[in-house]
Amino acid sequence: MKDIKNAEVDDPFKGGATFSLQHRLIRMAWGLAWCLLASWTPPQANGVRVWLLRLFGAKIHPTARVYGSAKIWYPANLEMDAYASLGPGVICYSMDRVVIGHHVVVSQRAHLCTGTHDIKHPSFQLFTKPIVIEDNAWVCAEAxxxxxxxxxxxxxxxARAAAFQELAPWTVYRGNPAEPIKARPRFEREVA
Known part of the structure; x- marks a missing residue:
């Protein structure tokens, strides 16, 4: 992400900022807007939440669902296809792109985290990598x-599994780190 500052110049251990001022101001406006206009809304107000996410740069299909209690760090990095869902309490730490395919379910309190730190760097340099969740996948509760x-x-x-590497198609994973346990039957869904 281009807005990440160099930790050697702006050392976070000495109070340096990790992101540019412009990026932080956008995120502050986003957080305020979500809090005032969306976080408290009932499930039936999905259209308002989708509208607000789009206003802040998200690319979301009109049939996608985002619950009010979901926490999206930076909407401009979020893409959701038809009938995708971010459930209650989901944390979408979208420092980098998060791409969610059609008919994907991200269940309650799951955590999608695109940022980490270089543990070999003396100032703990932040870096990011995108997450892609392909069509018909399911990220279960608290995963x-x-x-x-x-x-x-x-x-x-x-549920509660942790994925740190690619998950093969049509396979069920569990544990930390996630390990394959069985195949899932293949099926197709129509996207209207």
């Missing part, structure tokens, strides 16, 4: 998807 992970088409990441 964690780390930076750079691609969740294959139809894959399932079980």
């Amino acid at each position: 964690f998807v780390g930076p750079g992970v691609r969740v294959g088409e139809g894959a399932v990441l079980a």
